Amino acid sequence: MTAATGAEIEQDINQGSEALPHGTALLEDQFTIDRPLGNGGFGITYLARDNYLDRNVVIKECYPEVFCLRQSRKVLVRSTQHHEKYRTIVEMFMREARSIAKMRHPNIVGVHRIFEDNETAYMVLDLIQGRDLLGIINDEREKLAPDQVKEILIKLLDAVDLVHKRDLLHRDISPDNILLDKWGSPVLIDFGAAREEASRETRAISSVLVVKDGYSPQEFYFAGGKQGPSSDLYALGATFYHLISGVAPPNSQTRMAEFAANNPDPCEPLAGRFPEYDNDILESIDKAMQVLPKARLQSAQEWMSLIKAEERRMKPVRVIKNDDLGKTLTRLVSETNEYVMNSEPRESLKTPVRPTEKSEDKVQSAPAWVEEFNRETTDAPPRTKRAALQHEGVTEKVTTRPGMLAEPAKKRKRGLLKFFSRR
Known part of the structure; x- marks a missing residue:
């Protein structure tokens, strides 16, 4: 990768050419960009066409704008001193895409392919036909029933639990990153800000930390902040706080400042304010949104136990491995053969049936x-x-013996x- 000159940087910034234009081909002609769907500090999301399978997909491009810019189609680093950090982020992006692809869950967006092109990396994801929670929150005609809200929360907790068991953090849970499909089932999307073992990489990625006021916990706002499962749970709690109350929660930095000054928390608890909801749901959200990480819920399983969700949680089916299946079939065949060989003939087979007249x-x-x-x-x-x-x-001369067909x-x-x- 080469570094861009100052004139090139100024030209591209003025043109606003961060996103790839309509019709851009990726990986030769396998994918074609339709239009951008979103642009964050870490990457750009596109609606695209899979030309081989003839279907629409979503493509996420690794594009940390702090370190890079686009010249034509290629991604260039702004300065040679950023080259090493940029390559670290691209490699991390590829590693995370592989990790997400292994998480087969109905409430987590599927990753089908990763590849490198234009001096950066891309991941190909499912296109979910539906609406995000933010659009539903802002639409007064789309009021979700309390039972439906609880069902959505349980499914997302199950999905987040799987993410954390794979030693990943989503780091960008918010209403606009949760889609409801046409059946009303939630799908967690946009793992573009995910960080495997994020606390070990804070120096390399401190310049591209993604924060969303109202949803990000206070440890996301500064480099070196200790991040863990409770960080994602804070963001999930803030999302449901907004869904239930209709108001986004205050910035966690503001809450932290008030806490340090021994002032009242500007975030009013949900518990006791919405009688149509079970109080255990409201209390669990309040606990997940505590300012200090140690005071929060520490795992998705702990959260589910508080709202008595275990009986409604999706139960995984135990899958027999191929080796075990082969051994099982071999054993069954062997037992069957042994039974047939050692069994006495049935009476109906030992005694011939006397024919009738x-x-x-x-x-x-x-x-x-x-x-x-x-x-x-x-x-x-x-x-x-x-x-x-x-x-x-x-x-043709053929020698035959008489009667050779008669026999x-x-x-x-x-x-x-x-x-x-x-x-």
Whole structure:
């Protein structure tokens, strides 16, 4: 990767050319950009076309704007001193995409492919047809029922629990990053700000930390802040605070300043204010949104236990590994064979059934076509290969023995009579 000159930087900034234009081909001609969907501090999201599978997809481009700019299609670092940090972020982006792709969950967006192009990295994700929670919050006609809100929370907690078990943080949970599909089921999207073992990489990524006022916890606002599962839970709590109350919570930095000054918390608790909701739901959200990390809920499982969600949580089905399945099938076949070989014959098989008078008549008098067939196959002159070839207009010297076709006919005759004698 090369560094851009000062004139190039000024030209591209003035043109506002951060996003790729409509019709841009990626990975040769496998994908085509339609239009940008969003632009954050870390990446740009596009609606695109998968030309091989003939379907629409979402493509996330690694584009940390603090370190880079675009010249034509290529991404250039603003300064050579940022080159190492930029490459660290691209490699982290690729590693995180692989980790997210392994998280198969109905409430987590699917990642289908990652690749490098234009001196940066891209991930290809599912296109979810639906609306984000922010749009629903702002639409007075789309008021969600308390039972539906609880169902959405339970599904998202199950998804976040899986994220944290994979040693990942989402780091950007907010109403605009939660979609409701056409069945009303939530899907957690935009892991572009995710950081595997984020606390170990704070120096390298401190310049591209993504924060959203009202949703990000206070430790997201400064480099070196200790981040963990409770950080994501704060953001999830703030999202549902906004969904239930209709008002976004105050900035966590403001809350922290008031806390340090021993002043009242500017964030009014939900508990006791919304009687249509179960109080355990409201109290759990308030606890997840505590200013100090140690005072919050520490895991998604802890949160689910508070709202008695375990009985409604999606239960994973135990999948037998291929090796185990092969061993199981081999054992079943072996046991079956042993049973058949060692079992005594059934009485119905040891004692022949005495035929009735009608059945004897059937054996003695075979259908007329059987006798005719036996007579024709026995009395007919053998048709040699020469005769067959002559019939087809081909002359060939063939040596045959008389009766070489009659013998199989006799065998067929005996077979037929034997067949009918058994009936």
